Amino acid sequence: MNKVAGVGYVPIDTNYKENNEKWSVKEKIFLGLSPAEYFRRQAANPFNWILWVIYAVGVPVLIARFIFGLGWATHSSYDYPWGLFLSWGLFTMVPLSASGFMMGTTVELFGRKDFKPIERLGLLNGLLGYFFAVVFLQVDLGQPWRLIYPMFVSLGPAAVLFLVAWHVATYLSVQIAELVPAFSEWMGLPRAKKFIKSIVLGLTVAGIILSTLHQGALGALFTYAPGKLHPLWFSAEFMWIHFLTSAIFGGLSMLIVVSTLSKWFLSWRCDENFLGSLDKLTLGIAKGASLALITYLVIKAIAVAHDNEWGYLLTGWGQYFTFEIVVGTIVPLILFTYAVRNQNAGVARFAAFITVLGIALNRMNTALVAYNWKLYQEIPHWREFVIALMLYATYVVVYRAILVRMPILYTWKSDTTS
Amino acid sequence: MKKIDRRKFLKGSLAGGVVAAATGTTKKAHSAYSFEGYPDSMGVLVDLTKCVGCRTCEAACNKEQGLPAPDKPFDDMSVYDEHRHGGLKRRTSEKAYTVVNRYDIPEKGEPVYRKFQCNHCNEPACLTSCFVNAYTKTKEGAVIYDPKVCVGCRTCMIACPFYVPAYSYSSPIDPVIKKCIMCYDTRLKFGKPPACVEACPREVMTFGKREDLIKIGNQKIRTTPDRYVNHIYGEHEVGGTAWMYLSSVPFDQVGFDTKLGTQPIISYVKDFLAIVPMVLCIWPALFTGFHLLAHRKNARQQDNQTVKSKKEEGHE
Structure with a gap:
């Protein structure tokens, strides 16, 4: 579509056409193109070809998972109840989606209005990440149709997962509410936006509370397995703090990554307000991420010292742990610091990319690699990879579909000016 | 059970039995910490x-x-x-x-x-x-x-x-x-x-x-x-x-x-469970407080403006 923008195509960013006629919902959905033209453009996009291949393989496998059961689709076993769906889909996606509450806090609570151009992208990244974490969870649950049981049917309020379930559900509604303004502008429903504006502080504070607790709770889930998770990754006292602080730089780094991808592939959809301020904002976010990174590193070291686990560092597991820390946190920390000091947004983007991989590495290690370290290591079934890839592709498709339509990367021109 | 213990404990301390009170508290703390199973299980x-x-x-x-x-x-x-x-x-x-x-x-x-x-x-x-x-x-x-x-x-x-x-x-x-x-x-x-x-x-x-x-x-x-x-x-x-x-x-x-x-096993999880009510109670006040602090300049400006406008009204 970047090419289309070059030949005189103007994307919709207001309710009225040049001739003062109102854009219909259908026209908005087809980006102001005729359906035939729209589909022709879609078919010409090589990225979509990749998606079709993924779906061609992935959809049948996903359907078969529900026909033949988890035993067919995964390597989940009695020893390894959790596999790729949770370690990637839940434990990695959720921290990478912490950008929602971070940007809400920055802009609405601390009043840093200069971050406004990227706030909505942060919120959307949060909402979609959480939504797809639930989708991943649904694929992994033995009886997904009972998802609401912990809410209404049979309550186990003392369990950590109970807290996660309730908080993720509540936080999803909070994030939907926080994105109502974008939707209301796009649909031309100004009253909804006004209402949300009146309760935005409450929503933001709710977002902070819920995020603190459920990001931490995902870590606390592993405190149920003190003997199973390797001591270097396990910490009864600090587990939840590790997960919370790493979610802060994880979410911020994911926001940098997504904004970079938007800048590269969706520049036709971004406006000057976004593109012009992006380098500055990237460095601002990088600064926040580096502060969270150093906090995380210190608490990680404290946790090792607290349980006196220095001896483990000399073992093979210790080397792997050191690898995770160096690649996932120390290298990005140095790069972020360099980027901020030299005002180099490119380096910050590279650092953010590594940080995202570092978060994935840490969560996979906690949930899969260092789990059952005394027994044996499990490699997920290839069907797990196929399904996970397909679900993640769907996440990208939905993400892109919203970005090119709703005013996330651009500012909606209010009706009065047109 | 707990209520009776507490009452006994209070009675004991009221009577001035300092020693009894001390043992009472340790015993209570112990019983609250570890559950040793149902008596006839x-x-x-x-x-x-x-x-x-x-x-x-x-x-x-x-x-x-x-x-x-x-x-x-x-x-x-x-x-x-x-x-x-x-x-x-x-x-x-x-x-x-x-x-x-x-x-x-x-x-x-x-x-x-x-x-x-x-x-x-x-x-x-x-x-x-x-x-x-x-x-x-x-x-x-x-x-x-x-x-x-x-x-x-x-x-x-x-x-x-x-x-x-x-x-x-x-x-x-x-x-x-x-x-x-x-x-x-x-x-x-x-x-x-x-x-x-x-x-x-x-x-x-x-x-x-x-x-x-x-x-x-x-x-x-x-x-x-x-x-x-x-x-x-x-x-x-x-x-x-x-x-x-x-x-x-x-x-x-x-x-x-x-x-x-x-x-x-639950004792390893309690560290986290203990912070839940704390976050729920303290965070709202704390972060709304941060909001007020972050916006104090705006608030001061508004105050000044109202004071100014009132003065102006007075002049009229």
Whole structure:
């Protein structure tokens, strides 16, 4: 579509056409193109070809998972109840989606209005990440149709997962509410936006509370397995703090990554307000991420010292742990610091990319690699990879579909000016 | 119970019994911290030295619980040479709630057999980790499970320190947790011992009140010290279990995890659970406070403006 923008195509960013006629919902959905033209453009996009291949393989496998059961689709076993769906889909996606509450806090609570151009992208990244974490969870649950049981049917309020379930559900509604303004502008429903504006502080504070607790709770889930998770990754006292602080730089780094991808592939959809301020904002976010990174590193070291686990560092597991820390946190920390000091947004983007991989590495290690370290290591079934890839592709498709339509990367021109 | 304790405690301190008060508080703190099981809960004491590995208990369990036929018949002893993933010995599964494993101890000359099933903890990790409350610790001591509410998150399998719960992964429609329930529905409820205990031809297992079993176990160790190592496995492990074991060889040589500690699993989670009410109470005030601080410039400007406008009004 970047090419289309070059030949005189103007994307919709207001309710009225040049001739003062109102854009219909259908026209908005087809980006102001005729359906035939729209589909022709879609078919010409090589990225979509990749998606079709993924779906061609992935959809049948996903359907078969529900026909033949988890035993067919995964390597989940009695020893390894959790596999790729949770370690990637839940434990990695959720921290990478912490950008929602971070940007809400920055802009609405601390009043840093200069971050406004990227706030909505942060919120959307949060909402979609959480939504797809639930989708991943649904694929992994033995009886997904009972998802609401912990809410209404049979309550186990003392369990950590109970807290996660309730908080993720509540936080999803909070994030939907926080994105109502974008939707209301796009649909031309100004009253909804006004209402949300009146309760935005409450929503933001709710977002902070819920995020603190459920990001931490995902870590606390592993405190149920003190003997199973390797001591270097396990910490009864600090587990939840590790997960919370790493979610802060994880979410911020994911926001940098997504904004970079938007800048590269969706520049036709971004406006000057976004593109012009992006380098500055990237460095601002990088600064926040580096502060969270150093906090995380210190608490990680404290946790090792607290349980006196220095001896483990000399073992093979210790080397792997050191690898995770160096690649996932120390290298990005140095790069972020360099980027901020030299005002180099490119380096910050590279650092953010590594940080995202570092978060994935840490969560996979906690949930899969260092789990059952005394027994044996499990490699997920290839069907797990196929399904996970397909679900993640769907996440990208939905993400892109919203970005090119709703005013996330651009500012909606209010009706009065047109 | 707690109320009475507290009243007694207050009375004692009012009467000026400082010493009584001090002991009262320590006792109370202790009782609040560790739950040692229901007073009359039942248990089973397994004497590994008596077991010959005949697998009669496995067969009895299979029959009592209506489990599917095993891959190899119960009189086939070749199962002892089986190894599953990671070179590990057999474990409980959706088809077998109890298994016996053979351990070859070089210095002993003869193998030691170890029966294994759900240990029915006093404070079960599976129960405390379940977000739909599917598990119940009955007053008889059994940890039972309600498959009708299970969502299939499998956190209980993560939480169980003994790797006991199995899951029927093969079922696409109704996968559930499968584990020993101490024959609660058919036997324990009526005061009868579990099927495996009754079936054992060697009387390896003793069924009785948990506290009596500890006495019996200690007595056995005291009277025949060369027969047993000086430990009842399960008396204190992860807060104590209803099933306990006596062995002639160190427990870690016969497949027991001896590094579990005496704290129930939930005690590791309490650090997090304790911060939940704190965050819920303090965060709203704290962050709205931050908001006010961050916007104090705006507020001051507004104040100045209103003062100005009032002055202007005054001038008029």
